[in-house]
Amino acid sequence: MEDGFVFCHDVSPLVNALGCPYVPNDWRLFIDSSKQSLKCVLLHNGNKFSSIPIGYSVSLKERYDNMKIVLHKINYNQHNWVICGDLKIICILLGQQSGYTKYPCFLCLWDSRVKSEHYSRQSWPARTNLNVGDKNIIHEPLVDPLKILLPPLHIKLGLMKQFVRALDKEGNCFKYITEKFYYLSDEKRKAGIFDGPQIRQLVRDDNFSNFMICKEKCAWNAFANVMKYFLGNTKSPNYKILVNELIESYKNLGCNMSVKVHFLHSHIDYFPENLGAVSEEQGERFHQDIKTMETRYQGRWDVHMMANYCWCLKRECIDVIHARMSKKRKFTPDSD
Template sequence: MDGTKRIAYCNDIDGLFFALGYPHIPSEWRLFIDSSTQSLKGVLLHIGNEQPSVPIVYGTGLKEDFDTMKLILELVNYELHAWSICCGLKVVAILTGVKQGFSKHQCFMCNWEGRKRELHYTDHKWKSRVIYQIGVDSIDHLPLVPASKIILLPLHIELGLVKNFIRALPKDSDAFKSLKSIFPKLTAAKIDAGVFNGPQIRKLTENSAFSGMLTPVERRAWDATKKVIEDFLGNKRADNYQNVVSEMIAAYKEMKVNMSLKIHFLHNHLDYFPKNLGDFSDEHGERFHQDIATIEQRYKGKSSCNMLSEYCWSICRDTTQEQHKRRCLRSTFSNV
């Protein structure tokens, strides 16, 4: 690739895992794809989060588009391993062929019409996607992976719920005004947009003063949101999770919360979510970001192949189950 675009990758996944000292069983791993302003990363996360993260692709100067995703899957021999894939909704749309942005049919599982708000909180049965045809029902290209391989990230759903709830609050209400004092370091633009991260949401859910300022209708919706976060999107799913989600949907309808794609997933595709979302926690991926950040700063994208090799060596070094001799993994990764 040109000087501004560079990809380091591993196409011998079994060999990499052998070098790390444990077997590679594809059904026990999920491919996490995420990007930042500096890089795009593909890392294998263990389902159950009992094994360390294993990076297999790292690119700089890349865009989240169809050509990039197709190239990444080809480089890591995705067809051979067919891992489940967890990623943000933008990448989900690319992988499943759905047109990005506020398209007419945004859902990769059905023909839900996001623009028809009058039908959002009804029992309307949307037609499932069976045939993907370019130019029909907001399909831009043929899917790169089957829809059944996509895992919706619990934390992303949680962020979406809180975002839509905050945006539905009247801007002149005491509850909304209190957000500026609860989060003094957040900009007014982020508060208006309801953009909060995981720790900030936990802080807000634990703030009894904020709950006390809500109207009865808003309080019902907020309590239902916290219940969904705890009993469905958390590490353990409650036996009555369907009732918990239904209560939140009913409360959102009463409060007139705008239905986003993430709320639609809970309303119409609840059975699509894995039984134990804790096994697919986003926190494992976030931990990888923190671990590799120091190495990224040292290499600054100049030698991403060596950077991934160093990260893999750190996995061997930190594993206490058995003795490891330092070995060079430089030949495991290749550059494009």
């Protein structure tokens, strides 16, 4: 522990101690923060094993200088994991200016200001460099852009946000959402800020589409199809057709094209084969797992808490017979 940052500088022995042979290419690095802390977590590609925390701090915030320290402490250059996280983290790691910028895409020179061309133009000049001072680059990149994974969960949340924002706020569809999620603030509902479980509630709600007009129903069905057959564990052979239908229906509904929608529109081939296997969603679940440990330690969040968490990953009694099989990912083999 140094300067309020708990970290593991030698990852291989840690993973081996948990009962798993360490191969760097089998893991991805998830970096994110909650209200309490900044976390660096190793996620298994394929999500077969539990998440392994390798960095934790309650004092460091999501800033460029802090990310530089974090990557150095965990010896990132030695492992060169692929990285997943939200777009804010990706911007910081690549030295991009945050906020509503003219060139927010790290793959091409998509102009966020030219809204008249967003749906009519699919191909944009490739971004050939990340030089400081050029096209909203304000710092030297900390990682190779090719090591960045586009975040399917946050793209899903972004699609939902644009759909809700385009709805008639006096229409039946938005009124239904208001009644269903009455406990959310009016500002959140109008801004389209929903989490994954809330979106899944609407997708499973057969009654929801009955309150939509035609173009709303087309956009919603297209979103549900992309969510199920592209942004999850299943990748349909006709996924490009499904994505094109989504883009067209969003255009007809009057949705703005955010950078998350742009990734689907212009960089569909950049996405990996199985998005569910490398999603940042498992890392978001880690926030919930560690929350119990944070409550138990009552603010004394240090190396002892992280050691305790790792011990909980290791301590699995395989001889105990349970009424139901646990779905929790672990490192010890299941009993026969």
